Amino acid sequence: MNGAPQHGHNLLFLWSPPRSLSTAFLRMMIQRGDHLVVHEPFSSLVVQGYAVVEGEKISDQRELLDTLQDIATRRRVFVKETTEYRYEIVDAPEFPDIGCHTFLIRDPEAVIPSHYAMKPDITCAEIGFEHQFEIFRTVHEGIGACPAVFAAEQLATESEVVVRAYCERVGIDFMESALSWEPENRDEWSRTREWHADAARSKGFDYVPRVYQDRVENNAKLASYYDYQFPFYERMRSFLPG
Template sequence: MKIAMWSGPRNISTALMRSFENRKDTFVSDEPFYAYFLKESGEDHPARQEILNEQSSDWATVSKMLTGNIPNQKHIWYQKHMAHHIFKYSDLSWIKHVTNLFLVRDPKEVIVSYQKRFPLTTHLQLGYNQQVQIAKTVADFTGDFPIVINAKDVLINPKKVIMMLCDMINIDFEEEMLSWPSGKRDSDGVWAPYWYSEVEKTTAFQPYIQKNVVLDSRWKDIYNSCMADYEFLNSSSMIIT
């Protein structure tokens, strides 16, 4: 099985990758379209040149690789993707051959976290619009809207949500998915030193803490641009009972 987990930045996407990587039957890939995004956008992200040196920036090459044989003779290939690495003209035909899942988080929480690390100038940096584009494409291909999970639900009850997710995609749940060794991973992207300092300290999903997030007025337009897409996706998220 090949799993494409579509997230935006400043979510729990790396922690979820840790969860799947802790399975003995799973190989993980960290943001394989990052170099493609940097080449197409011209964005000057931290470790830009290292990423371009490390990964292929050719869309066709990467998408062919992602639908090929699962590396290391594993049974599951978990691919962590950033939706904002995809452009409207990107050929999404390859996603017919993988199981597409979507991870969402409240835009207020994402904006507050993101702008502390990186300049935020447009809602497109946060990936909600692209997630909707990809999800609708999946629905067109398959006839069914893809599975959506909310980061808040995962953090409130990791075991229940991960068990439900495994059941929905027809793989066995393993207790090992609920904890992992702290530290760096060989599978982490070369950008990890700039983004993964917090997740490297973790050994499990961190408890959800309800915060009274008040956005500065300068972020209101970006927030409003994200909300319709977030609410559209979240309305289809897994119902946790």
């Protein structure tokens, strides 16, 4: 296994580019029932100017991080966040030590067409791998150890293996019962509901790949995004377990 266990944190972060099965992972964490699950609070701040955590409206990244830390003194917290934006809080010297940071990656050749189909005016930066790698590098250097990195492709095909490994890395019990659930829309992702139709229909991590009309191989703009973002994905991939 790549990296040492990161036990002792009540605050877990999962950082992932959009369209990387991170909402399915969040759905699994909801099914566990032993964490407060917070869906994309930092991107909510960017998009709508505020995030809501346990009924509290928060309009500042520092305040948000302080709130999450405070809640984590009383109960376990899992935060799923996407990396289409660069978050200023990453520059805070204490950021690497706040909670346990984990990372989910997916081949950008699959990510980019899926993201473009949802948002045709997407910019290259919003693909998210560069931002994700910056967070990974900041945490890696800050804690002096490799944070946990997992692949969405393996999560889809070997969900029990990946989830077991994740639980071991972050120091929580593996719950086989959380690998499946009833299809439903969730209040947790109400702001971005249209992005999570597959997650709402899902019963587990099974994923059926789609073929999109615009792809990296037939769209010059998407190809340029791929060429820019792939090196960051490749660096992250080198830290996968095994």
